[in-house]
Amino acid sequence: MKEEKILLGHGSGGLLTSKLIREVVLKYFDSKILERLEDAAELPRAKQKIAFTTDAYVVNPIFFPGGDIGKLAICGTINDLAVKGAIPKFLSFALIIEEGFEFADLEKILKSAANAARIAGVTVVCGDTKVVEKGKTDRLFITTSGVGVIKQNLRREKIRAGDRVIISGTIGDHGIAIMNKRLNLGLQFNVKSDVAALNGLVMKILSAGPAIHFMRDPTRGGVVSVLNETVEGTQYGIVIDETRLPIKKQVRGASEILGLDPLYIANEGKIVVFADKNKAERILTIMHAHPLGKHAAIIGKVVKKPTGVWLKTSIGGTHPLIQMEAEGLPRIC
């Protein structure tokens, strides 16, 4: 008989754990390496340098318009490798599940995660499953780590005055989708999370070669956090042009109602690119040709003065875009 809900025993390392892994997890993550179920996965030799990253995902709700925690955990880690100029290759997938969690929901999440990995061309090669007592965690958390090979080493130090700042598409979609669902706002905006694996887009962008200086994905803390972290401690500043920011009408509307600034809202399928000013238009053309870069825009530039991050508004003013103490809403990813 198959259980309908996760039991504590599914995390105990006995037969129930073994059944869960063999009958459910391996059904979705179809990998010759993973199915060996060894203590550590054996990866092939790599000629290049390795990139290594990790992220814990605690998003609430776990299902949201445009995705779920499974897809998010796969795409988020892929993106952290991609923006480092690496080709994502192998992922780990560690689950912490609340006792009583529905198998049907677990299967939905695994299916969605496996599907995202397959589309992005990465393989889940190792994992872990722990179960904690009912009420001792909130449904399900996933921590993924990723290993990739570095194609082009992107570092903050490569940024120069004059560099153009390019965003790969509309801002704030993920955060607004989550807030609308979580707070039960019932906004009739139909905004979906932008969660997506960006490694395909990044590889296209890297074809522009050394003109690409640096990339980041503006997740928690939004575009403003990424821009501040990028120039923090350097001799440079960034000026963003408000009129050039691609923001969906619905996101703009929802942000106004919620009193939020889309520049501070999390994205899960966007990148900020710092590129040589002479190649910026060409890079923009490359991005526009990719489905995930259709709405890419040059939104600003790196300057020598003033340092810090600034917004040139549509009516001609200039305001500092300082990092906030804390984003408005927790558990956005």
Add this chain to the structure above:
Amino acid sequence: MKEEKILLGHGSGGLLTSKLIREVVLKYFDSKILERLEDAAELPRAKQKIAFTTDAYVVNPIFFPGGDIGKLAICGTINDLAVKGAIPKFLSFALIIEEGFEFADLEKILKSAANAARIAGVTVVCGDTKVVEKGKTDRLFITTSGVGVIKQNLRREKIRAGDRVIISGTIGDHGIAIMNKRLNLGLQFNVKSDVAALNGLVMKILSAGPAIHFMRDPTRGGVVSVLNETVEGTQYGIVIDETRLPIKKQVRGASEILGLDPLYIANEGKIVVFADKNKAERILTIMHAHPLGKHAAIIGKVVKKPTGVWLKTSIGGTHPLIQMEAEGLPRIC
């Protein structure tokens, strides 16, 4: 002013997160790679094949005799790499923290984790910190992943009939220490968890070369789970000799009181080695010379018949050691 407790904002990706990482996490994890705080860490080229592993740690209580969740998360992942015949090199460290968690406790855990990593010669190169609302998780969970270079590829398929089964020391210490603390048994046994990084011991063992066929660390599910998983689906069985099992008197006593069998209890600083019968004594000598292998013992052998795992008891009987549906107690690691 420094906060005394973790706030939701510490996980939001804004300034509070940045402060937490820079002022607390980096104080303990002293690494040139980590302190770059990039989306992905850049690792050096490796000539060998790579081993990659992950584990989520949800142990309760987070502080226990002999260690804490931080040390456990570091050592556990090191050990998963080591038993694969890999030299552990780089770790990731992802925290999920409950709002209101004491900074003092967080610092204790980070210090202990960093210390364990330093002693074992591995570097924490990337991490993540998420915070969830009070009551939505149980204090603190850690997921670590690890990357190592494979020195000698150990695989289940190398096991042959006649191989000796060697355990590196006493059985059941970790599980009994956790249970005693958690259940407030107040047993005056003074049993400490055996949590330790075994990569040093494993490297010594690997000096015996191809005579080493396979290794596993008997954590969740204990020695019995590891033995069953090792011969499952193969043509071999394993016979364990009860009289040779190294078990501390206190662990034996506590197990009797609790109605548990030490062979099913979790260890966090032990390995089971499958080795050529002609070299087993030499390997045992190597193990005895290492502080973590002092009580190593040859406890059984691989046989052609019967398949499965068997215990030859002190009075001459033979009983099957089948895997249990689920271990007695959840959240042992």
